[in-house]
Amino acid sequence: MSALGDRLARIFEEGHREELPGLLNDVRFAPAGEIRPAAVMIAVTERDEPGILLTHRPAAMRQHAGQVAFPGGKLDPGEDAVTAALRETHEELGINPSEIAIIGTTDRYVTGTGYEITPVMGWLAPDLPIVPNPEEVADWFEAPLRYVLDPTNHVRKRGLFRGLEREYTEITWQQHRIWGVTAAIIENLSRRLAWQGLVDG
Secondary structure, three states: OOHHHHHHHHHHHHHOOOOOOOOOOOHHHOOOOOOEEEEEEEEEEOOOOOEEEEEEOOOOOOOOOOOEEOOEEEOOOOOOHHHHHHHHHHHHHOOOHHHEEEEEEOOOEEOOOOEEEEEEEEEEOOOOOOOOOOOOOOEEEEEEHHHHHOHHHOEEEEEEEOOEEEEEEEEEEOOEEEEHHHHHHHHHHHHHOOOOHHHHO
């Protein structure tokens, strides 16, 4: 990796040395029974101002239609989180696993739909050819990493989920509305990383 990538890896490692209380999680909304493992890729692009790749799910999808998401999905038999996140990124965006340098995994997030998601952070060159799979991706975009991690851009809102009122985070980047599980994972990560020093050193 480059010097900037090494700096991100150092910030990531330093931020995960201790347990943090009060991280966001939807475990109380999860259905009783088996929690299914899943993984997502937080793909960070190597730029003067690094970005992250995000997708819009197709409107016809059964769950979370139209929402902004990280590339990812459930683990196949025999897979670990890193392998699954790399595979899903390839399936959804056409990015070869060999193009992604793994930085590490961050805090797991149990969703209200019964998935335990392991977010995996990876580092990749900018402007790689991206070929979205139309069955899984309606559109994709790149947002500045420091912008989405900045708590001043995290807006707390309230809504109903299964008849219960709950708070959630919303992040707006240009015309893109990032909320739900994706925004919660970003908010948890923002508490882990000394993101202000990523570019400035």
